[in-house]
Each structure stands twice: as C-alpha cells, then as structure tokens.
Amino acid sequence: MPESQTASAVLETASAGGDPIVNDCTIHVATVNGSGSQSSNNVLMRSIFQMGVPVSGKNMFPSNIAGLPTWFTIRANKDGWIARKKEVDIMVCMNAQTAREDVAGLPPGALCIYDAPLNLKSSRPDIAFFEVPFAKLAGELADDSRLRKLLANMVYVGVVAQLLGIEREELVNAITKQFKGKKKAIDPNVAAIDKGMDFARASLPKQEKHRIERMNATAGKIIIDGNAAAAIGAMFGGVTAVTWYPITPSSSLCESLIDYLRQYRVEKDGKATFAVVQAEDELAAVGMVLGAGWAGARSMTSTAGPGISLMAEFVGLGYFAEIPGVIWDIQRVGPSTGLPTRTAQGDVNQVAYLSHGDTQHIVLIPSSVSECFDFAIEALDLAEEFQTPVFVLSDLDLGMNNWMSDPFKYPEKPIRRGKVLTKEKLDELKGQWGRYADVDGDGIPWRTLPGTDHPMASYFTRGSGHDDFARYSEKPEVYKATVDRLARKIETAKLFVPPPAVDISEGARIGFIAYGTTDFALEEARYQLRTEHGIETSYLRLRSLPFTGDVRSFVSMHDRIYVVEQNRDGQMGDLLKLELGADQEKIRKILHYTGLPCDARSITEAVVQMEATIECPEPLLLVRAEPPAAKASPMASGTQPTTRATED
Amino acid sequence: MAESTLKIGTAEVPKENRIGLKATDYHGGKSTLCAGCGHDAISNQIVRAFYEMSVKPERVAKFSGIGCSSKTPAYFLSRAHGFNAVHGRMPAIATGAMLANHHLLGIGVSGDGDTASIGLGQFMHMIRRNIPMIYIVENNGVYGLTKGQFSATADEGSKLKTGVINDLPPMDLCALAVQLGCGFVARGFAGDPKQMVNILKAAIAHNGLAVIDVISPCVTFNNHDGSTKSYTYAKEHDELLHQIGFVPSYEQIEVDYEPGEVKEVTMHDGSRIVLKKIEEAYDPTDATNALVRLKQAESAGQMLTGLVHLQPEKKSFMDLLHVVDEPLATLTLERTRPPREALDKIMQELM
Ligand SMILES: Cc1ncc(C[n+]2csc(CCOP(=O)(O)OP(=O)(O)O)c2C)c(N)n1
Ligand code: SF4
Ligand SMILES: [Mg+2]
Numbered sequence: 001m002p003e004s005q006t007a008s009a010v011l012e013t014a015s016a017g018g019d020p021i022v023n024d025c026t027i028h029v030a031t032v033n034g035s036g037s038q039s040s041n042n043v044l045m046r047s048i049f050q051m052g053v054p055v056s057g058k059n060m061f062p063s064n065i066a067g068l069p070t071w072f073t074i075r076a077n078k079d080g081w082i083a084r085k086k087e088v089d090i091m092v093c094m095n096a097q098t099a100r101e102d103v104a105g106l107p108p109g110a111l112c113i114y115d116a117p118l119n120l121k122s123s124r125p126d127i128a129f130f131e132v133p134f135a136k137l138a139g140e141l142a143d144d145s146r147l148r149k150l151l152a153n154m155v156y157v158g159v160v161a162q163l164l165g166i167e168r169e170e171l172v173n174a175i176t177k178q179f180k181g182k183k184k185a186i187d188p189n190v191a192a193i194d195k196g197m198d199f200a201r202a203s204l205p206k207q208e209k210h211r212i213e214r215m216n217a218t219a220g221k222i223i224i225d226g227n228a229a230a231a232i233g234a235m236f237g238g239v240t241a242v243t244w245y246p247i248t249p250s251s252s253l254c255e256s257l258i259d260y261l262r263q264y265r266v267e268k269d270g271k272a273t274f275a276v277v278q279a280e281d282e283l284a285a286v287g288m289v290l291g292a293g294w295a296g297a298r299s300m301t302s303t304a305g306p307g308i309s310l311m312a313e314f315v316g317l318g319y320f321a322e323i324p325g326v327i328w329d330i331q332r333v334g335p336s337t338g339l340p341t342r343t344a345q346g347d348v349n350q351v352a353y354l355s356h357g358d359t360q361h362i363v364l365i366p367s368s369v370s371e372c373f374d375f376a377i378e379a380l381d382l383a384e385e386f387q388t389p390v391f392v393l394s395d396l397d398l399g400m401n402n403w404m405s406d407p408f409k410y411p412e413k414p415i416r417r418g419k420v421l422t423k424e425k426l427d428e429l430k431g432q433w434g435r436y437a438d439v440d441g442d443g444i445p446w447r448t449l450p451g452t453d454h455p456m457a458s459y460f461t462r463g464s465g466h467d468d469f470a471r472y473s474e475k476p477e478v479y480k481a482t483v484d485r486l487a488r489k490i491e492t493a494k495l496f497v498p499p500p501a502v503d504i505s506e507g508a509r510i511g512f513i514a515y516g517t518t519d520f521a522l523e524e525a526r527y528q529l530r531t532e533h534g535i536e537t538s539y540l541r542l543r544s545l546p547f548t549g550d551v552r553s554f555v556s557m558h559d560r561i562y563v564v565e566q567n568r569d570g571q572m573g574d575l576l577k578l579e580l581g582a583d584q585e586k587i588r589k590i591l592h593y594t595g596l597p598c599d600a601r602s603i604t605e606a607v608v609q610m611e612a613t614i615e616c617p618e619p620l621l622l623v624r625a626e627p628p629a630a631k632a633s634p635m636a637s638g639t640q641p642t643t644r645a646t647e648d
Numbered sequence: 649m650a651e652s653t654l655k656i657g658t659a660e661v662p663k664e665n666r667i668g669l670k671a672t673d674y675h676g677g678k679s680t681l682c683a684g685c686g687h688d689a690i691s692n693q694i695v696r697a698f699y700e701m702s703v704k705p706e707r708v709a710k711f712s713g714i715g716c717s718s719k720t721p722a723y724f725l726s727r728a729h730g731f732n733a734v735h736g737r738m739p740a741i742a743t744g745a746m747l748a749n750h751h752l753l754g755i756g757v758s759g760d761g762d763t764a765s766i767g768l769g770q771f772m773h774m775i776r777r778n779i780p781m782i783y784i785v786e787n788n789g790v791y792g793l794t795k796g797q798f799s800a801t802a803d804e805g806s807k808l809k810t811g812v813i814n815d816l817p818p819m820d821l822c823a824l825a826v827q828l829g830c831g832f833v834a835r836g837f838a839g840d841p842k843q844m845v846n847i848l849k850a851a852i853a854h855n856g857l858a859v860i861d862v863i864s865p866c867v868t869f870n871n872h873d874g875s876t877k878s879y880t881y882a883k884e885h886d887e888l889l890h891q892i893g894f895v896p897s898y899e900q901i902e903v904d905y906e907p908g909e910v911k912e913v914t915m916h917d918g919s920r921i922v923l924k925k926i927e928e929a930y931d932p933t934d935a936t937n938a939l940v941r942l943k944q945a946e947s948a949g950q951m952l953t954g955l956v957h958l959q960p961e962k963k964s965f966m967d968l969l970h971v972v973d974e975p976l977a978t979l980t981l982e983r984t985r986p987p988r989e990a991l992d993k994i995m996q997e998l999m
Contacts (some may be wrong), residue, residue, distance in 0.1 A: 220999070221999070222995055222998035222999050223998060224998050232991070232994060235986065236985055236986065236991060237985075238979075238981060238984035238985050239984075240747075240748070240976040240977070240979065240984060241744060241747045241748055241976065243743075243744065243747075260994070264986040264990050265984070265986065267972060267983070270970065271970055271971060271972040271973070272969065272970055272971050272972065273971070273972055273976065273979055273983050273984055274971070274976065274984075275747040275969050275971055275976060276969075277743065277747065277777075279740070279773075280769055280770065280773040281769070283737060283740065283770075284737070284739070284740040284743075284769075284770055284773065285740075286740075287733070287734075287737045287739075287740025287741050287743075287744065287770075288740050288741075288743050288744035288747065289744060290740075290741060290744060291711075291731070291733075291740060291741035291742060291743060291744020291745040291746075291747075291748070292744035292745065292747050292748040293744070293748075294731060294741070294744070294745060294748075295709070295744070295745035295746075295747075295748035295749045295752065295975075295977055296748050296749065296975070296976075296977025296978060297744070297747060297748035297749075297976050297977050298984070299744065299747075299748070313734050313737075314734060314737065314740075317733070317734055407995040407998075407999070408991065408995065410988045410991045410992075411985070414981055415981055415984075415985070448729075449729075449749070449977055449978070450709040450728075450729035450745065450749065450752055451706065451707060451709070451729075451749050451751060451752050451975065451977075452706065453704075453706050454706065455673075455706065455727050457706060457729075458705075458706070458726065458727050458728055458729045458730070459729065459730075460721070460722055460729075460730040460731075460732065461729070461730060461731040461732060462731075462732040463732075472722070
C-alpha cells in the first residue's frame with residue numbers, strides 16, 4: 001500500500017538510531033461532538049492506566065451538544081508529569097472539519113492515524129500517516145448506522161492500542177468497567193477493538209517510535225474528575241442541603257453528588273438525610289444555601305463565574321449577617337457565549353471580595369482531585385466555624401477532566417459545627433447571650449438555630465445594621481465595631497485555613513507562587529528549569545485566602561517571585577502585591593490564558609526569557625539558556641507579563 | 649357592607665391560650681412605621697392569630713424581603729427567629745430554612761414591590777414548589793420605603809400624590825397564584841381585621857404555601873383621592889366572596905346552617921373552614937371558577953376579598969422531598985456521614 005511506504009519512510013527517519021520512546025507520549029483525538037467518542041477515549045486512557053502508566057485525560061469540547069469539533073488529549077508519562085503538553089505525538093483524525101488544521105499543527109515526526117476518506121497522507125512529508133477505513137470496518141460490525149458510528153470510535157482505540165502495544169486484556173477490562181459490566185454493550189465494543197487491532201496488525205506498517213509498556217506506577221490508584229471528588233467529599237462531610245442551578249463546568253458536581261447521596265444517604269425506611277433543590281437561578285440557589293445554613297443545615301451550591309456574579313448581593317448579606325454556606329466556583333472562560341467550555345482562573349478577584357461594602361471571604365483552592373475531596377469537607381467545617389460563606393475555587397480542567405490519584409482517605413475527625421447555643425446551654429446562661437457579641441475574642445460570635453425551644457433563643461437577622469444583641473442600630477460606633485470585628489474574624493481565619501504547600505530548594509534565588517491546576521504544569525516546569533537550564537526554584541502553592549503568614553516569609557527568602565496563573569491580568573499577583581508592601585517589587589507575572597490548561601513548556605520558556613533579560617544583583621548561572629530574543633518583545637521586560645503559547 | 653366573618657361558638661378570647669401563653673408573649677418590637685400604616689394592622693392580626701391558635705412562638709420562623717412591609721417581622725413574635733433578607737429574595741431564604749428544619753412554621757411578609765417586581769420569579773417558583781409556609785403580600789400599590797413610586801400592582805389610572813397617573817395594567821397576585829397551582833390563595837384588607845384573623849388561622853392550618861394578598865394602605869404615599877389602594881377606596885369597593893368561619897381541630901363545634909348555604913373545607917390538621925355565601929355560591933376549591941371570578945371583579949372595579957382558592961390536599965415540597973422526620977439541621981454525624989465501607993466501595997469502583 002502506498003500509504004505504508006510514506007509512513008515507513010518517516011518512521012525510519014523518526015526512529016533512526018534511537019530506541020523507542022517508552023511510556024511518554026501525548027495522544028490527541030479529534031472527533032465530532034456528540035459522536036460518542038467520550039467512551040472510547042475513556043477506554044483508551046483507562047487501559048494505559050491499567051498497564052501501570054501514569055496518565056491524564058483532557059476533554060477540549062465546544063459549547064454544543066452535537067456537531068462541533070471536539071478533542072481529547074491523553075498524556076501518558078512514566079515520570080508522572082500529567083499536565084497538558086503542547087506537542088502532540090500521536091494524532092487521531094476522525095473529523096473532516098478540523099483534519100487539515102490538526103495535521104498542520106503537528107510537530108515533525110508525529111504519527112497520524114486518520115479516517116480514510118480524509119486522504120491526508122500527502123499533506124505533510126514529515127508525518128507518519130496511518131490510513132484506516134473506519135466506516136468500512138465498523139460496517140462489518142453492525143447494521144444500525146448510529147451504532148456503527150459509535151463503534152467506529154472504538155475501532156480507533158484498537159488501532160492505537162495495536163500500534164503502541166497496549167494489551168488487549170486491559171482494553172477488555174476498561175470496556176467492562178466503562179459499560180458497567182453490561183454484556184450487551186461490552187460485546188460489540190470488544191469486537192470493535194479487535195477489528196481495529198486486527199486491521200492494524202495486518203494492514204498498517206509497524207511503528208517503533210512510541211511504545212506503551214507495562215510498568216507499576218498506578219497500582220492502587222483511582223481515576224476521577226474533580227467534580228465527582230468534591231461530591232464524594234461533600235457527602236462524607238455531612239452536607240444536608242444542596243441547592244443549585246445547572247451551568248458548565250459545575251453541573252456534574254451536583255449531579256454526581258445527587259447520585260451518591262441517593263446511594264448512600266437514604267435510610268432503611270427510604271427517607272433521605274439530605275434535601276436537594278434545583279433552583280430557578282443562582283440568586284435563588286445561594287439564597288437557599290444561606291437560608292438552610294441559617295437554620296442549621298450544612299449547605300452548599302456549585303456554579304461557575306456567571307452564577308457567582310448573580311450571587312453577589314446575597315453573599316454580602318451572608319458575610320454581614322454571618323451565615324454559613326459553601327459555594328463551589330468551577331471557573332471557566334468569559335461571560336455568556338464566551339468560551340464557556342474552556343478553562344481559566346479568572347474569578348479570583350470576584351470571589352475574594354464578592355459583594356458591596358467591606359467584605360472579604362474565605363476561599364479554598366484545591367489543585368488536585370484529592371484536595372477537592374478534602375476541601376469539600378473542610379469548607380463545610382470552616383463555613384460553620386466562621387459563620388460565613390466559604391468559596392471553593394476549582395476550574396474546568398480540574399473539575400471535568402480525569403485525574404489519577406491515591407484513593408481518598410476516610411475522614412477520621414468528626415465534623416466541626418462551630419459555636420451553636422443549644423437549649424441546654426441557654427438554660428445555663430439563663431438566656432443571657434448576644435448573637436453578635438465577641439465573647440471569645442476571636443471575632444466569632446455564638447448563634448442559635450431557629451426552632452430552639454427556649455424563650456430567649458431567638459434573634460432577628462439582618463444586614464450590617466445591628467448591635468451585639470442583633471438589635472437594629474445605625475449608630476456610627478456600633479456599625480464600626482461590627483465591621484472591625486468581622487475583620488478580626490478574618491484574622492482568626494488565617495490560623496485555620498489550609499496553609500500553602502511550600503517547597504524551598506536550597507540556594508534557589510527565585511520562587512514560584514501558583515495555585516489550583518497550574519500546579520501540574522508548574523512542577524514539571526521546575527523540573528525542566530532544573531534539568532535543562534540549571535535553575536533551582538522554590539515553590540509556594542496557595543491553598544486558600546486570606547493569605548497566611550507563610551506567604552510573606554516565602555517572598556522575603558527569594559529575589560524574584562514568579563506568580564503563575566491562568567488569567568490575563570494576574571489577579572492573584574495583584575492581591576499578593578497588596579499583601580506584601582515593599583516586597584511587591586519582587587513579583588513578576590507569568591500568565592496563561594488561552595482557554596486551554598497551562599503547560600510546563602510555556603512556563604519554562606517564560607522564566608528563561610525573563611531571567612535572561614533581567615538585571616540581577618548577582619548574575620544567575622543560566623546553563624544552556626537561549627540568548628535573549630533579538631527583537632525585544634514588548635512583554636519581555638522583567639516586570640511585565642509575557643505572552644505565551646499563541647499557537648494554542 | 650356585609651359582615652365578613654361567621655360567628656361560630658363563643659367569640660370570647662381567653663387571657664391565656666391552650667399552651668399557657670399570654671397575648672404579650674406574641675408581641676414584637678415597637679413598630680417604626682407611620683402611624684396608621686396598614687402594615688401595622690396586619691402585624692396585630694398575626695399576633696392574634698398565632699396566639700389564638702396556640703402556636704408556640706419558638707416554632708415559628710419569620711422571613712421578609714426589603715420594604716416597609718418587610719420590616720414588620722420585627723414587630724410581631726419576638727420569641728421567633730426572624731430573617732430580613734434582601735429585596736425580593738425572601739422565598740429563597742425561607743425555602744432553605746424549611747429544608748434545614750421542616751418542623752418550623754414559616755411566615756413570610758413581603759410587599760407588592762418586593763413580590764410583584766424584583767421578586768416575581770422567586771414568588772412564582774415558591775408557589776410552584778409549594779413550600780409549606782405562609783406568604784403575606786402587604787399590598788399598597790407603591791414602594792413605601794423608597795418614597796412612593798408606583799408598584800406593579802397599582803391600578804391603571806391610579807394617581808400618585810404628585811399627580812403622576814399609572815397607565816400600566818396591574819398584576820393580580822391572587823390570579824397569578826391560582827394560575828400557578830397554589831393550594832391556598834386569599835385576599836384580605838388591613839381595614840377588616842376580623843376577616844384577616846380567620847384567613848390567617850386557616851393559613852396556619854394549611855400544609856402548603858398559603859398566599860395572602862392583603863390590601864394594606866400606605867397612609868403616607870398612597871392614601872389620597874385618586875389612589876385605588878386608600879382606606880376609603882378599599883372600603884367602598886370591598887366585595888366579600890363569603891363570610892369566613894374557622895373551627896380549629898381541637899374544637900368539636902357543630903355549625904348550624906341551612907342546606908346549601910355553607911361550604912365546609914377540612915384542612916390538613918383536621919380544622920375546618922366554614923364559608924357562608926353572601927351574594928352567590930362561590931366554590932373556592934374550583935380553580936377555574938376562581939380565575940373567572942377574579943377577572944370579573946377586575947373588570948367591575950371590585951376588590952374581591954375572602955378565600956379565593958383552596959386545595960388543601962395538595963402535596964407540599966417537603967412531602968415530595970421525603971426527608972427523615974428529624975430536622976436535617978440537627979442530624980448526628982452517624983446519620984450524615986456514611987460508613988468507612990461506603991468510601992472503600994466507591995474507591996474500588998474508581999480503580
Ligand atoms: C436590590 C435592591 N434594589 C432596590 C432597593 C430599594 N428598595 C427598598 S424597598 C423598595 C421597594 C419596596 O416596596 P414594597 O415591597 O412594596 O414595600 P412597601 O415599602 O411598600 O411596604 C425598593 C425598591 C433595595 N433595597 N435593593
Ligand atoms: S411609608 Fe407607607 S408603607 Fe411605609 S410605613 Fe409609611 S405608611 Fe407604611
Ligand atoms: Mg408596597
């Protein structure tokens with residue numbers, strides 16, 4: 001076959017003199033949204049995982065139910081680097097709309113499996129093409145046209161598996177898992193895999209460039225997305241009221257929470273220990289969270305940026321009236337018809353101070369699925385302990401993509417419900433208490449729940465105009481005392497919120513500060529900087545707001561601080577500048593905002609470039625650093641953000 | 649004008665109610681509203697109804713939005729927790745609180761601005777969900793607290809003190825509630841306290857959302873000639889659907905009546921509402937009938953008061969949620985955290 005000749009020619013050059021690259025490749029699958037490729041991609045990812053190879057899967061999907069292009073990227077990496085990698089090693093082209101562009105973007109030497117009618121083989125001489133007649137192969141499997149389409153997607157899994165050496169047994173296991181043991185679904189899919197493997201074995205050239213080989217780095221691990229992890233955490237955190245309004249990318253959090261609650265939180269008599277309401281909008285959703293929190297439920301909602309905007313007024317009331325409630329923000333790009341199905345970290349400013357007046361909020365920032373689980377519990381605890389709305393800032397990449405993790409640990413500590421006066425305690429106090437009195441000096445008052453059977457239990461809840469006994473007051477000194485106490489409460493919170501994860505490298509002059517999903521790319525970038533450029537770096541990963549004391553000391557230990565985040569303006573960088581006083585001079589921003597998850601190479605290149613053009617107190621040892629670009633980019637000067645990854 | 653209430657049994661009010669509380673135990677803080685404001689008259693009837701029904705105030709939770717009307721929960725039942733929410737969003741707060749503790753007896757007070765404009769969506773969804781509580785709209789046709797702008801319930805042709813005439817049609821909150829399937833819809837008038845107290849008692853007995861639209865004149869901004877929400881205008885145009893009598897579940901009173909003259913409706917808790925026809929046979933259990941009558945009243949310029957619609961058997965949201973008997977708020981950890989084996993099983997499935 002002519003196409004095999006092309007392929008082998010490139011393959012020879014590609015692998016000339018080199019051993020195959022084992023367990024280190026990125027597979028990029030281009031399909032049409034709604035074509036059912038999700039199952040195939042999951043099976044492919046899972047089979048690699050089951051062969052013991054660290055892996056991650058990212059879905060880059062359009063805001064559309066069916067018809068628009070969608071991509072899925074699987075990264076397998078023996079060293080455990082599972083951030084997005086920009087370069088694609090193996091492309092699977094199933095979509096005529098994007099095929100030409102998909103191929104044009106490949107690095108030389110990449111492999112490309114494509115659907116025969118796309119006829120890509122002569123489009124680039126430096127790519128190894130593998131032509132597969134998917135429709136014909138699927139046609140041999142089923143008569144029904146819809147089923148054929150689905151099975152065609154499973155056929156590419158078989159082809160990729162055969163080319164890379166993924167074991168058939170693990171594919172079958174993955175299919176069994178994917179289709180929950182249902183034989184009717186399993187059999188045709190296994191047949192499709194075999195079809196693909198057989199075809200590749202018989203009719204495609206062998207390739208020696210990339211191999212997947214069994215190793216042992218995933219034993220005992222789970223694969224889960226952040227939203228499901230958060231849902232499991234919330235359930236074990238004793239959530240009792242869940243009120244929400246659907247929005248991508250947060251919907252799956254409440255949806256999986258509902259599934260889990262129905263399985264594990266219904267008692268023998270069929271009655272539920274939880275209540276769920278799909279509200280009419282996010283205003284109502286957060287209002288219900290606060291109403292429930294006020295009356296003593298462990299309450300939560302989840303949304304994305306647009307929903308947070310709608311919640312602004314209520315969250316302020318929650319802050320001033322001191323009502324617990326948890327709000328998950330699964331960040332995405334832009335308002336309205338922006339890029340609602342793409343990832344970002346653009347809501348930092350919005351949640352840190354949401355609402356009018358002197359508000360400031362506790363924000364937890366998970367960067368892994370296990371932190372989603374932990375923080376789901378922690379957020380419910382902190383909300384009740386501090387009697388205030390607590391945000392959890394996740395994003396689409398973490399929330400909706402599949403991540404490997406150690407299994408979550410059963411929470412050993414009981415839940416913390418904060419300062420609540422019961423009927424018995426009120427009896428002891430002879431009914432003498434003040435709802436907003438700071439009797440403990442930590443800024444946190446005591447509360448009672450409605451329905452408490454004591455004639456002195458009640459109080460009247462309203463905004464900021466109240467005295468220590470919740471009586472209405474507009475007196476200047478009373479108002480000032482209230483907001484000053486609220487500030488003290490936030491001071492106390494600094495001692496209780498999850499502290500940053502700090503990794504100091506001996507002798508490092510520069511430090512990174514990042515948070516959330518940037519972590520994956522950042523750790524890999526540190527590795528690249530160390531091994532490729534000899535640059536040692538320290539790293540502080542923020543896990544919450546308000547900032548704790550650790551941040552200041554970390555900054556003071558380093559000459560330059562690179563704050564890496566996924567938004568245009570460096571929102572966290574700005575908050576840090578406010579926090580740091582004189583040390584703010586050290587802050588430099590590295591920003592990634594393409595809608596796609598941040599990758600390590602972009603960070604590494606940005607640091608190398610900025611370090612090279614900087615005036616250092618003592619010259620840095622830049623091993624193998626590229627010389628500064630001849631034409632100074634407007635962004636290249638030390639303190640300004642760098643653009644990156646325009647090819648994204 | 650015909651008498652709006654039906655005399656049943658002895659009308660004597662005892663010094664103490666059945667749970668040994670005095671009327672003063674149901675009082676609230678001192679009102680800061682204008683003297684003569686309709687809203688204060690309604691607060692007084694709330695005190696009376698809860699006292700006479702012997703509801704323990706600690707069991708009650710009071711909710712409101714923003715407005716003069718929404719301030720009133722501070723002026724009744726001090727021994728009950730209260731929540732003054734944000735403008736138009738009382739339903740969300742109340743819904744959440746009822747989720748947390750379905751033993752609470754909820755009473756919400758809102759205004760026509762709070763409900764018919766900014767809060768219309770939440771009002772409608774609360775009806776649709778049938779949250780078991782009382783929802784009072786203190787309807788004066790204006791925004792009192794922001795000093796007299798027209799609200800969405802102001803009648804067409806109604807005049808502001810400044811001479812501005814409203815040329816948009818009013819929203820009829822009762823018709824809206826009936827249309828959305830509310831199982832208890834009533835209209836009262838702050839100037840008819842006896843009728844109001846019976847409506848309130850019936851509302852307390854109802855298991856579901858009870859919407860009560862009360863014409864409640866604003867003496868400062870909308871009580872002049874040319875206003876259709878003034879005391880004088882309301883008195884002149886009040887059209888009673890029936891005389892209302894309320895027989896609590898614990899009273900065994902037989903009601904004497906001519907056949908066909910009276911309609912009785914038994915409530916969820918066994919109490920009975922006795923309606924005596926005035927000018928016509930009005931069947932409040934028939935929603936279509938209610939909508940027709942409301943529309944007729946609107947064309948005829950009548951202010952129809954009484955129990956507009958009753959459907960006491962409708963399932964409330966809490967029934968549908970099927971939660972455990974105890975309040976979710978105070979469930980112990982053993983009941984809200986699944987056992988270790990549950991997490992093990994979930995983790996196994998993900999491996
Ligand atoms: C979000 C918001 N917008 C506007 C206001 C200003 N505001 C306060 S009360 C009110 C109208 C209240 O009218 P109504 O509900 O009829 O109450 P009344 O004072 O007439 O009893 C308005 C517009 C507010 N408090 N919040
Ligand atoms: S302004 Fe009107 S509604 Fe407000 S308190 Fe005065 S009379 Fe009542
Ligand atoms: Mg009004």
